[in-house]
Amino acid sequence: MAQWNPHTYLKFGQERLRPALDLLAQIPLEQPQTLVDLGCGPGNVTALLKQQWPNARVIGIDSSPDMLSQARENHPGIDWIETDITTWQPDQKTDLIFSNACLHWLGNHDILFPKLLNHLNEGGVLAVQMPNNFAAPTHQAIRDVLGADHPLCPGYPVSDCRDYYQWLAPECERLDIWETTYTHVLSGDNPVADWTKGAALRPVLDGIKDKGEKQVFEQAYRKRISQAYPPLANGRTLLPFKRFFMVCLKK
Structure with missing residues (x-):
C-alpha cells in the first residue's frame, strides 16, 4: 500500500480542490440525511460537504491512517473511518456517495460502481471525479x-464514458457524465514533478525499495518532466490535466 503524505498532497491543495467544488456544484440534493466521502484523504473536501449540509451525518472513509489522522485533527464533527473501499459496507443506505480523485486507484469498475449505486437510498446520488490524464507526459x-x-x-484505469453509462444508466433517473481539462498555472522549480x-x-x-535505484529513477523522471513541461518566460509552468466527472441520480 502506498504511504500517502498529506503535506505533500496538499502542496497544490487549491488546484486539487477546484474539481471537487465543480463536482459539488452539480449535486441535485437539498437536505441529505447521511453522506459519505470515499477516499476522503486529509478531509478538506469532506469538511466542505459538512459545510454544505450541516445537519447531515457526514462520514469520511480512507485507507490511509496518516491522512485520517490529519482529518481528525483539523475537522471535528465528522465520522472518520479507516477501511478499504472495495470491501466497505455501510451500516445503512445513504443519500450521497461522493468521491473526489480516488476511485481510479481501484479496479473492476464494472463491479464497483454498480455496487456503490446499490448503497444509495432511492433518490440518492453517486458523485465521482477521477483524473483521466494517464496518456499525458506526467504518466508516460x-x-x-x-x-x-x-x-x-x-x-489506464478510467474506462470510456460509454462504459459507465451502460453500467449505471438502467438504475439511474438521471446520469450526467462529462470531462474537463484544467490548465493549472504552477510556480517553482519543476513543479509538475x-x-x-x-x-x-x-x-x-x-x-x-532500493534507495539508490529510487534516486536514479526520480532524477530521470524529473528530467523528462522538466522537458515535457518547460517554464514560460515569466517562470510559471502550465499543466493541462483532464478529469472525468459523473453524477448519478438513483431511481
Missing part, C-alpha cells in the same frame, strides 16, 4: 523510465 514518463512492462507502471510526487508518483516511489 514513468513508463519511459521504468520500461513499459515494469509492474509499477501506471495503467512535485505535483505528481503527491499522487501518481507516490506508489512508484514506495514500490522501489
